[in-house]
Amino acid sequence: MSWLGILIVVVVGYLALKAAGLVLKLVLWGVVLLGLYLVLAALLGLPAPF
16 A cells, blocks of 8 residues: 555544544433433423333
8 A cells, every 4th residue: 555545544544433433422412311301301290202
């Protein structure tokens, strides 16, 4: 491989890890918000989402 090919592979790998981290962070925020809603729904008498 040329230096350019190696550089492209490294940059794409780095961006893939960043994208996976972003997706994981969004999923965790969704879980936190769902948990907060479930707790508040039980306290305030709101309907459960499922």
